[in-house]
Amino acid sequence: MELFFRKIGEGKPLVVLHGVFGSSDNLYTVSKNIADLGYAVYTLDARNHGQSPWSDVFDYDVMAADLNDFLNQHDIQNPVILGHSMGGKTVMNFAAKYDNFEKIIVVDIAPRFYPTHHNHILAGLAAIKLDELKSRKDADDIFSQYVSDFGERQFILKNLYRTDDNKFAWRINIPVISKEIYKIGEEITFDRISQKPAMIMRGSDSGYVKEDDFEQFKQSFPNAELVTIEGANHWVHALKPAEFVSNVVRFIKA
Structure with missing residues (x-):
């Protein structure tokens, strides 16, 4: 599957994935701000979202495979990969199965199971x-x-x-998303330990990521850090864009 994407800027590659019911538009403003600092930022539409193709198959395995195909199609090597919510779980699943990344950034989501709340x-x-x-x-x-x-x-x-x-x-492909919505909350499991740097960014007012969640994540990513953005809820990038951008750029440069 060839995903729709937008590319902003030139430089070190950063790939950005949105959450359920979203699109590449959702993180466009912060992506542009990051690109202006000297990065090539690719914002993707997940399958069944935005301008990407629709499919009856909708789970984290195929979305991770879509991401891998995208990187191969565009010859993107060792990018930093960032995902918010559903996109964050896609990033985690990708990192559990593939090696073509330098660092990962997971925004306000944990590997654990979440009950359906949509x-x-x-x-x-x-x-x-x-x-x-x-x-x-x-x-x-x-x-x-x-x-x-x-x-x-x-x-x-x-x-x-x-x-x-x-x-x-x-x-958005409402019939398929409705049918498969329970899969959006599925637990992501790791069969290996990665020494590559990772960051979980959470909103202080969100509740999606707890201390125990980070400790679970760190078992698979020992070089992980947890960043809490004060005054932000689940939509960290929308409520606190300056803090979001500064932490992403700091982590990329580290």
Whole structure:
């Protein structure tokens, strides 16, 4: 599968992966800020997201394989690889199976199992009937009955777009994501120890990554560090972009 991507800047390669329901747009601002400091930043759309192809197969093994194929297709050697949430688990699974990376950065996610907690989102998406929509406001009015947080709604509704014939369509494969959503929370297991540098970055107000989670991660990545961004929740890059960029660049340079 050939993933859609955007490349910003020139220099040492950094590959960036987004979370579930997201796209390469989500981390574009921080990626551009990093690229401006002298890096080639590749932001990818995962399968079934953004402008990448859709598939009935959707799990961390195939997403890690997609990442490996992308690196091979574009002859990218030993990049730093960063992933947020679902993207972070993809990065961990990639690092458990492949060697083509210099360092990894995992943003606000741990290797452990997470129970499914997206049912309200999926119910809201199912309630939006595309053939009946007159405007994006109509979609937001419907979606707000299921997702109360304005920022969360806007994040997900960015996937709604108008086609060339002025109809509405989704950039996410809702049927497959709905069917396989439990796999997004699956535990990532490591059958080997990697001495390559790794970092987990978490938001102080998130709760996704606990001290025990980091200790588990460090058993497989002894040269790992934990960075906590004060005042940030799960969306570390959106709430604290300056701190996010400075820590990523510091880690890359170390």
